[in-house]
Amino acid sequence: MKKIILSLFVLFLASNFGLSQSNVIKIEQETLENGLHVIYNVDKSAPVCAVILHYKVGSKDENPQRTGFAHFFEHLMFEATNEIPRSSIGKYINEVGGELNAHTSVDETVFENMVPAHQIKLPLWIESSRMRNLQVEKEGVETQRAIVKEERSNRLDNQPYGDANEKLYSKLFKGSSYEWQTIGSADHINKSEVKEFQNFYNNFYQPNNATLAISGDIDVDSVKKYVKEYFGSIPKSKEPVRFELPVSDYTLGEIKEDVIDPKIQLPAVFVAYRAPNKTDNDAYAAELLIDILSSGASSRLNKKMVEEERIAVQVSMYYDQMEKSGAFVLNALPNQGKKLEDMLEMFDDEIALLIKKGVTDRELEKAKNLKETESIQQTKNVWSKASMLASYHTYYGDAQLINNEIKKYLAVTKADIKKAAEKYFGKKNRVVLYYYQHQK
Numbered sequence: 001m002k003k004i005i006l007s008l009f010v011l012f013l014a015s016n017f018g019l020s021q022s023n024v025i026k027i028e029q030e031t032l033e034n035g036l037h038v039i040y041n042v043d044k045s046a047p048v049c050a051v052i053l054h055y056k057v058g059s060k061d062e063n064p065q066r067t068g069f070a071h072f073f074e075h076l077m078f079e080a081t082n083e084i085p086r087s088s089i090g091k092y093i094n095e096v097g098g099e100l101n102a103h104t105s106v107d108e109t110v111f112e113n114m115v116p117a118h119q120i121k122l123p124l125w126i127e128s129s130r131m132r133n134l135q136v137e138k139e140g141v142e143t144q145r146a147i148v149k150e151e152r153s154n155r156l157d158n159q160p161y162g163d164a165n166e167k168l169y170s171k172l173f174k175g176s177s178y179e180w181q182t183i184g185s186a187d188h189i190n191k192s193e194v195k196e197f198q199n200f201y202n203n204f205y206q207p208n209n210a211t212l213a214i215s216g217d218i219d220v221d222s223v224k225k226y227v228k229e230y231f232g233s234i235p236k237s238k239e240p241v242r243f244e245l246p247v248s249d250y251t252l253g254e255i256k257e258d259v260i261d262p263k264i265q266l267p268a269v270f271v272a273y274r275a276p277n278k279t280d281n282d283a284y285a286a287e288l289l290i291d292i293l294s295s296g297a298s299s300r301l302n303k304k305m306v307e308e309e310r311i312a313v314q315v316s317m318y319y320d321q322m323e324k325s326g327a328f329v330l331n332a333l334p335n336q337g338k339k340l341e342d343m344l345e346m347f348d349d350e351i352a353l354l355i356k357k358g359v360t361d362r363e364l365e366k367a368k369n370l371k372e373t374e375s376i377q378q379t380k381n382v383w384s385k386a387s388m389l390a391s392y393h394t395y396y397g398d399a400q401l402i403n404n405e406i407k408k409y410l411a412v413t414k415a416d417i418k419k420a421a422e423k424y425f426g427k428k429n430r431v432v433l434y435y436y437q438h439q440k
Contacts, residue, residue, distance in 0.1 A: 024403040025379060027389065028220055034236040035208025038227055039389045039399050041215040043382050049216025050382040051113040051123040053131075054390035056211075057204040058107040059184065060177035060324070061242045066192055068184015069200045072148055074104040076197070077111065079140035082133040086140070089126055096122060104182050107323040108394065114383050117217035121226050127212070128230035131205055136198045149186050156183065160264040161331075161435055168272040168329065171255050171431045176247040178325060206237035213390035213399075215382040247325045252429040259435045266313075266333050269340040270433040271347070273424055275319060275326030279395055283321060284408045285416040286424065288367040290319045290328065292359055292417070293350075295370065300363075304350055311338045311346055323395060328424065340434045351425045358418040371409045 028040045058070050080086040093100045098115035100123075111130070113123035156162040166181045173179045212231070214223060252274070276282040293300050294317035297307075305312040315332040332343045378384045379402065392401040 025385070027399055027402075029393075029399060030224070032207065032228070032232055034232070034234050035206075036231055036234075037211045037393060038224075039211065039213040039386075039393060040218065040220045040223060041213075041382075041385060041389060042218055042220060043215055043385070044217050045380070046382070047117045047217050048114055048382060049117045049120050049214060049218050050386040051115070051120070051127065052213045052383075052386040052390050053111045053127045054211045054213065054387075054394055055109045055111075055205060056107070056209050056394055057109050057240070058105050059180060059182040060106045060244055060322075061204065061240070062177070062180075062184070063243045064177070064180070064245065065188065066196060066200075067180045067188050068148065068182075068186075069192075069197070070109050070204075071104040071182050071184060072144060072189060072197070073201065073205070074102045074109055075144040075148060076136065076140055077102065077130050077134060079144065080135045081129040082135065083129045084126065089130075092122060092126065098123070105322075106178055106182055108391075110387065110390070112383065112387065114216075120214075120216075120218060120223060121230075124226050124230045128234065131207065131210070131231070132234050134201060134205070136194065136201050138194055141194050141197055145189055148183070148189055152183050152186050156181070158263070160261065161268060161270070162263075163259075163261075164270045164331075164433060164435070165329070167257070167259065167433055168270060168431050169327070171257075172252070172272045172274065172327060173247055173325065175245060176325075177243070177245045178247060178322065179245075202237075204240050206240070207231060207234050208236050209240050211390045211393050213386040213393075215386040215389065244324075251427075252431070254428040254430055254432065256432045256434070258440070259433050260437075260439060261435050262437060264435055264437050267340055267437065268331060268333050268435040269344055270435070271330040271344065272431045273328040274429060275321075275328045275424055276420075277323060277325050278321035279323075280326075282420055282423070283326070285412045285420040286326070286328075287319055287321075288364065288371065288409065288412055289417050289420050290317055291367040291370060292363045293317055293354075294330075295367070298366075300350055300354070301347065305332065305343065305346055309346060310335050311343055315343075315347075344432065351421065355418065355422045355426060358414050361414070364412070364414055364417065368410055368412070372406060375406045 025041060029038065031037045059067060062069050078089050090100060093113060093115065096115055096119045098113060098119065101112045103110055111127060115123055156166065169181065170179050276286050301315045301317065305315050311334065312332045313335050317328065317330045320327040320329060330347065334340060334343055378388065388402050389399045393399040
């Protein structure tokens with residue numbers, strides 16, 4: 001009965017939200033002479049539009065001696081441009097009833113705007129001004145230098161378990177550009193001069209290193225004219241120089257480390273494995289595998305470790321998909337009197353069982369149903385839809401994947417899941433961190 005209800009729910013969403021095969025998301029695309037790729041999608045469901053500018057620059061593109069620059073520019077882009085006074089960008093968008101945000105990852109820096117449809121020209125003007133007319137000068141740099149250092153202190157240095165990912169990735173991806181975290185080193189940001197930030201800006205924040213996606217209640221012909229008006233005169237730049245250090249294909253073995261963190265209340269175990277990159281054919285099976293293991297109260301790890309054996313009070317796992325590699329990261333907190341080593345052993349036993357016997361039909365069907373529901377929900381929001389279009393073009397060279405990618409998840413078989421588990425978990429190529437409040 002539960003299976004029938006879940007399947008009917010997905011059908012209900014599909015019929016009510018228009019994600020049937022006959023109702024695909026229609027897009028138009030063009031590439032300006034300066035290399036800026038633009039994607040347009042008309043969505044009349046609400047009188048709003050989303051404007052997403054996706055730069056292909058993240059922490060992996062940085063000089064290893066100057067980490068944190070991409071994240072720094074996420075902040076600096078909200079300072080002054082030649083046309084926009086200092087700290088006015090957010091004010092302009094908010095005054096027309098809009099929203100804005102930005103994020104940086106290892107692979108990308110993305111600026112996000114949503115405004116009433118009749119205000120479409122405002123975010124286009126802002127993004128074109130930030131693209132080539134940002135004032136990278138002492139006042140703005142010093143302001144953001146202090147903010148970024150404080151952010152690192154609050155998010156990593158002074159948070160319980162705050163340095164877990166930094167420690168995991170420094171070992172899991174040692175020698176590559178994924179070795180450091182996006183926020184970078186406070187020491188590197190401290191030592192960097194204004195000229196270095198100017199060089200980074202001129203290297204990466206160019207039209208031929210960006211994708212612009214616009215979704216919402218728009219007239220495409222009119223918006224094309226606005227895009228050309230604001231972006232068309234920006235000259236094409238040379239291809240960016242990237243300081244990318246490749247991820248080596250070597251055997252890690254098992255790396256274990258005890259970490260003493262007086263800020264924590266409970267000990268914890270963190271485990272990281274190499275995983276497929278986001279464009280790898282294994283990525284779809286890997287994503288469903290992690291959902292089966294860790295998504296929701298009925299997931300394998302929660303049922304076994306939290307509900308049945310009560311060895312853990314919490315267990316979670318996620319799949320960090322990156323352009324050149326990926327990571328599976330496990331985190332578990334022990335129940336009172338339980339050992340971290342015992343939790344890891346139980347996790348290993350559960351993985352061994354999955355590799356030996358595979359997953360059930362119901363587990364795979366549930367994971368696929370959840371993925372379908374997620375896909376439907378994402379494509380009904382113009383903000384997330386524009387973000388997806390920009391991302392699909394940037395990484396896959398195919399914005400049409402927004403209509404077709406779900407088929408790749410639905411095509412995954414039980415054999416694919418088992419193969420992925422064996423390939424990525426079958427050998428102990430992993431980093432294990434045991435967190436303790438004080439020395440054992």
